[in-house]
Amino acid sequence: MSVIRREGPVEYRFEHPDDFRAHVRDRKSRMPSDKICRAGEAVSGFLKDGDYIVYDFSSLTRGPQALIREVIRQGKKDLWIGAEFTLHESALLTGAGCASRIDVGFLGYGNYIGQAVCDGRVKVYEWTNGGLALRILAGARGVPFLPTRDLLGSDNLAVSAAKVIEDPYTGLPVCLVPALNPDVAFIHVHQADPHGNARIFGTNLFALEAAMASHRVIVSAEEIIEPDEFRKDPMRTTIPYFLVDAVVHAPFGAYPGAMPARYEIDLEHVDLLNGIRTDEQMKKYLDENIYGVADHDDFLDKRVGAARMRELRRRATIIEGYR
Amino acid sequence: MTRTVEFTDTEFMIAQGARLMEDGKSIFVGWGIPQIVAILAQKLYVPNVVQLFEFGAVGPQSVLPFVRGTMGGPQNTYRSLQWLNMNWAFAYSASGYMDYGMLGALQVDPYGNINSTYLGGTFEKPERRFAGSGGGNQVASHCWRTIVIIKHEGRRFVPKVEFITSPGYLTGPGAREKAGLPRDTGPYRVVTSKALFGFDEETREMTLLSVLRGMKPEDVVKDMAFRPRIAESVAEIPPPTDDELRLLRNEIDPSRIIIRGERMTATA
Numbered sequence: 001m002s003v004i005r006r007e008g009p010v011e012y013r014f015e016h017p018d019d020f021r022a023h024v025r026d027r028k029s030r031m032p033s034d035k036i037c038r039a040g041e042a043v044s045g046f047l048k049d050g051d052y053i054v055y056d057f058s059s060l061t062r063g064p065q066a067l068i069r070e071v072i073r074q075g076k077k078d079l080w081i082g083a084e085f086t087l088h089e090s091a092l093l094t095g096a097g098c099a100s101r102i103d104v105g106f107l108g109y110g111n112y113i114g115q116a117v118c119d120g121r122v123k124v125y126e127w128t129n130g131g132l133a134l135r136i137l138a139g140a141r142g143v144p145f146l147p148t149r150d151l152l153g154s155d156n157l158a159v160s161a162a163k164v165i166e167d168p169y170t171g172l173p174v175c176l177v178p179a180l181n182p183d184v185a186f187i188h189v190h191q192a193d194p195h196g197n198a199r200i201f202g203t204n205l206f207a208l209e210a211a212m213a214s215h216r217v218i219v220s221a222e223e224i225i226e227p228d229e230f231r232k233d234p235m236r237t238t239i240p241y242f243l244v245d246a247v248v249h250a251p252f253g254a255y256p257g258a259m260p261a262r263y264e265i266d267l268e269h270v271d272l273l274n275g276i277r278t279d280e281q282m283k284k285y286l287d288e289n290i291y292g293v294a295d296h297d298d299f300l301d302k303r304v305g306a307a308r309m310r311e312l313r314r315r316a317t318i319i320e321g322y323r
Numbered sequence: 324m325t326r327t328v329e330f331t332d333t334e335f336m337i338a339q340g341a342r343l344m345e346d347g348k349s350i351f352v353g354w355g356i357p358q359i360v361a362i363l364a365q366k367l368y369v370p371n372v373v374q375l376f377e378f379g380a381v382g383p384q385s386v387l388p389f390v391r392g393t394m395g396g397p398q399n400t401y402r403s404l405q406w407l408n409m410n411w412a413f414a415y416s417a418s419g420y421m422d423y424g425m426l427g428a429l430q431v432d433p434y435g436n437i438n439s440t441y442l443g444g445t446f447e448k449p450e451r452r453f454a455g456s457g458g459g460n461q462v463a464s465h466c467w468r469t470i471v472i473i474k475h476e477g478r479r480f481v482p483k484v485e486f487i488t489s490p491g492y493l494t495g496p497g498a499r500e501k502a503g504l505p506r507d508t509g510p511y512r513v514v515t516s517k518a519l520f521g522f523d524e525e526t527r528e529m530t531l532l533s534v535l536r537g538m539k540p541e542d543v544v545k546d547m548a549f550r551p552r553i554a555e556s557v558a559e560i561p562p563p564t565d566d567e568l569r570l571l572r573n574e575i576d577p578s579r580i581i582i583r584g585e586r587m588t589a590t591a
Contacts, residue, residue, distance in 0.1 A: 010448065057378065058394065059397040060396070061452075105453050105455070107455050108454050114451065117449065118444075118448070118450065118451065118452050126488075128455075128459075128460040129456065130409070130457035130460065137410050146516075149505055150460050151464075152464065152490070152502045153464075153490040153503075154460055154464075154487045155440075155487045156488065167503075173501075173503030200398075203378045203380050203399070204407060204408045205378060205379075205408060206408055208408075209410065227412070258397075260394045266393075284414055290579070320402075322397070
């Protein structure tokens, strides 16, 4: 069980590696089963108030935006976001009252979220992108921490729970970051099968590490394919099924961000998000695009439309490197 | 025959940055202006430079025009050598493969320490909050030479940054090594919209090296909130060349969203 630890003003999530191992033994089934469900069921079934969440990648590129919108629609509370990139998703989660803490990362697109930090509406800690990626790797690697030669000398040390010790091998100071085992990882992929095998094409933040390190993993996919396809081409498997708890079929699940080689970013909608500065503007956005629609399909029907989706697909002309 | 060139302060920073690149070297490219610098440099000066993005694009050659908001997408990771992820990207810098790193900054101090986290107030209750490190801390910690790109506004050059997001020489000579940062690394140049700074080999203090043609050292340092050292002979920097401006305006950013800025002139 992951617990909140405190050191001075800093809170951080930590779990004994043996506790996480026991979770994997008891709760991560290696028996393949059909895990297809609706986004609503996945979020209500696997995410609870107070949970620590991570996602891969960002609201601009292959982020799990349909799942994030569902979290907001269900009014989850007190979430803690491990945000390698906190672009629009943390602004929306904070604006909707779902998030209370953010481990940063990169606090991008800052009009609304920057003000929320200044107003004390959400607490932030500074682990940096490299620090968070390493914490997730430690969580996936089953070790309590990993050492690194950054953060050293910077003020991020004081506002994270990273520690500096003497390295027993070189005698030099070295920085340690604690393992991170999130409650839930949201990962949007190009292809998945009903068991949860998943493929991402292109770069990622820490998709495999986050899936391995998290208690529960919700995959949303542009396309559902047959399990045998993974056996035919194992080099292309990003995440194997036994890490995954739920599979949601969500075409345009990264919208308004881009899904590499599938559809382009909708810059008009992104500019709408960038323009949110006040609570009124936030409320209007949430009402129109999240609370005012039943689910992801309804959102695509009413707020995006077939013509727009066709156009965004047409713009995705670069397919070299993606299959 | 002399001729007056018109350009923006942003175009000048980008052109200066591009001229600093060395062919056959690698550069860890930060988000924003550094992306444009690397593209211009690779097109014009350093075809064999290896760019690295923190989200795991190794050796990308971005498509033009540059498309904003596509970090990690097909446009700016186009024709990479390798697609990986963040832990592997920082492995490349931590193990010494990255010759240069290039970062933007909110504030910089005489030792090249970078603040990109907040301004005013305290960390818990800032007056203005910004993006923070992202991967900037790793870039400034690991790369052999870090280049900072910053608009030349006096308030951005402060005696002590409010928050060290990414480390420069910290408190002076030997401080990086004492903190445990990798040996022989640190800030190398600070590129501004008026001038170019380096760091004194002995004191590690920021030193004015050159200024835009037509400016005097005093024009550049007068509004800075600390007084930098000034090199014995301050060189002049030619304004953006026709080639640099043509590429920037016609091919890289035809909508001029990124390269817009204050208008400047200088003699070509």
